[in-house]
Amino acid sequence: MSSAGENTYDVIVLGGGSTGENVADIVVKGGLSAVIVEAELVGGDCSYWACIPSKALLRGPEVLGEARAVRGAKEAVTGQLDVQETLARRSWFTGDGDDAGQVKWVEGAGIALVRGTGRFDGEKTVVVTGTDGTETRLTARHAVAVCTGSSAAIPPIDGLREISPWTPREATSVKEVPGRLVIVGGGVVGCEMATAYAALGSTVTVIEMADRLLPPFEPKAGEAVAASLKDKGVDVRTGVAVTAARREDGEVVITTDSGEVRGDEVLVAVGRRARTTEIGVEAFGLEPGRYLEVDESLQVKGVPWMYAVGDVNGRKLLTHMGKYQARQAGAAIVARARGEEVSLADWSPFVATADHVATPSVVFTDPQVATVGRTAAEAEKAGLGHRVVEYEIGWTAGASLFADGYQGTAIAVVDPDREVLLGVTLIGPAVGEMIHTATVAIVGEVPLSRLWHAVPSFPTMSEIWLRLLETYRG
Ligand SMILES: Cc1cc2nc3c(=O)[nH]c(=O)nc-3n(C[C@H](O)[C@H](O)[C@H](O)COP(=O)(O)OP(=O)(O)OC[C@H]3O[C@@H](n4cnc5c(N)ncnc54)[C@H](O)[C@@H]3O)c2cc1C
Numbered sequence: 001m002s003s004a005g006e007n008t009y010d011v012i013v014l015g016g017g018s019t020g021e022n023v024a025d026i027v028v029k030g031g032l033s034a035v036i037v038e039a040e041l042v043g044g045d046c047s048y049w050a051c052i053p054s055k056a057l058l059r060g061p062e063v064l065g066e067a068r069a070v071r072g073a074k075e076a077v078t079g080q081l082d083v084q085e086t087l088a089r090r091s092w093f094t095g096d097g098d099d100a101g102q103v104k105w106v107e108g109a110g111i112a113l114v115r116g117t118g119r120f121d122g123e124k125t126v127v128v129t130g131t132d133g134t135e136t137r138l139t140a141r142h143a144v145a146v147c148t149g150s151s152a153a154i155p156p157i158d159g160l161r162e163i164s165p166w167t168p169r170e171a172t173s174v175k176e177v178p179g180r181l182v183i184v185g186g187g188v189v190g191c192e193m194a195t196a197y198a199a200l201g202s203t204v205t206v207i208e209m210a211d212r213l214l215p216p217f218e219p220k221a222g223e224a225v226a227a228s229l230k231d232k233g234v235d236v237r238t239g240v241a242v243t244a245a246r247r248e249d250g251e252v253v254i255t256t257d258s259g260e261v262r263g264d265e266v267l268v269a270v271g272r273r274a275r276t277t278e279i280g281v282e283a284f285g286l287e288p289g290r291y292l293e294v295d296e297s298l299q300v301k302g303v304p305w306m307y308a309v310g311d312v313n314g315r316k317l318l319t320h321m322g323k324y325q326a327r328q329a330g331a332a333i334v335a336r337a338r339g340e341e342v343s344l345a346d347w348s349p350f351v352a353t354a355d356h357v358a359t360p361s362v363v364f365t366d367p368q369v370a371t372v373g374r375t376a377a378e379a380e381k382a383g384l385g386h387r388v389v390e391y392e393i394g395w396t397a398g399a400s401l402f403a404d405g406y407q408g409t410a411i412a413v414v415d416p417d418r419e420v421l422l423g424v425t426l427i428g429p430a431v432g433e434m435i436h437t438a439t440v441a442i443v444g445e446v447p448l449s450r451l452w453h454a455v456p457s458f459p460t461m462s463e464i465w466l467r468l469l470e471t472y473r474g
């Protein structure tokens, strides 16, 4: 191996996904120098194999569904989804795997980039091995931010790994739609991909081991998504365990505790694993393959110069939360480099408090599921006093204008002592754009008595806020 370079930066960012890019940007804006080490594509999973391509695949069917739900417009929708154009639009968004645009952004932001696979080689030191075997040794003056993300988990099911199942990467970068797709896992990826592939023309089977789809969400969310998937011809099997998998005459055969399912491909969507297996964290007493445990400023416990930000710490596996953590960790790194005090109190500029109490997410199924904060079950588990308020979104004038026969539910979990929101779930078409209102109310701990003065415009779906408050008052 040759040694191509020896470089010192204030901060090394290991992994140039959406999280790593943001850590580097914040520390450079704070006056420090930073280098990003990236093994694959700058931009990471979100840009090429996750959020962006999956949402691009889902948007066309969603638009058609919205048009078909309005009398007068639906008569104009006489054709079917154009599958090739849908795939082409998806590929346009991912740049067909070319990260030149993001590299340009990195350069413009004043961040150095070293391509290759990084591994710790001593305190604050990372050795990067390029594809040609060249090694570059990088040293950090202040911090190394581990932003290596997560990869698809493959459960230890007899024969499954051997049949090279699809992971979300294959599902989101598909060039040819399979006739029959079996999806193992009815969580967020499973439900979104079932929605997309049903629209793209596949015959889809979803196998979920829990007793409902989207288990961590309010039960009505999984029920509504299951009903809609079934309407679209998807075979939804809940409470079913997969016991074995094999390929037979070009087919995949998935054996479950209640019979066999056959398909052309199988997508495994049962969650994620931390990408910490081969980065040398064992040298610092950390366990490879596990999520890195951090304090509220995203500093790795027991290793003060190391930060773990984004998916790799396992706190919230969402792009926007990784980027939020990046802003907080970046601010903490800059402050500590200046010798300034870093407050770990809730909501300080250096901590990721929203991870615990106000994480929003939108599942882009039909109907959409938009949530923030705690579900009723989570409030119960945390021992928090709570009252649940529900209202049918379709009863608002805004929703009834948005779609004929609009079906949807709003669920608010309220702290009855402080009279503030603990959590909100919205289930229905286009609710994703409404959830930020709830995020602001929860982060701001806005009392319901004050929220009463936040008057929603008529006739918009936001009228749901007034209805929820009226229902709470009784
Ligand atoms: C199908 C799917 C759809 C999703 N949709 C959404 C969505 O709509 N909204 C949302 O908020 N979230 C979504 N997510 C989750 C989201 O993709 C992740 O939370 C996000 O990508 C995490 O970003 P990250 O930067 O922490 O990790 P990553 O994006 O995984 O980036 C980590 C980077 O580190 C690099 N790396 C790893 N190891 C090394 C090493 N040793 N040396 C150098 N580089 C290394 C990798 O190559 C990678 O580029 C989705 C996930 C999936 C699977």
Ligand SMILES: NC(=O)c1ccc[n+]([C@@H]2O[C@H](COP(=O)([O-])OP(=O)(O)OC[C@H]3O[C@@H](n4cnc5c(N)ncnc54)[C@H](O)[C@@H]3O)[C@@H](O)[C@H]2O)c1
Binding pocket: 155, 184, 185, 186, 187, 188, 189, 190, 192, 207, 208, 209, 210, 213, 214, 215, 240, 241, 242, 269, 270, 271, 272, 316, 317, 318, 361, 362, 363, 364
């Ligand atoms: N729109 C979004 O924001 C979005 C979209 C996709 C993914 N994501 C993120 O990516 C993460 C990973 O998504 P995911 O769907 O892979 O994980 P997930 O944790 O959301 O769902 C995995 C599902 O698989 C089930 N399961 C586990 N083992 C199984 C088995 N052996 N057989 C059958 N079912 C099994 C679980 O019960 C669970 O319902 C999500 O938690 C989310 O944070 C977000």
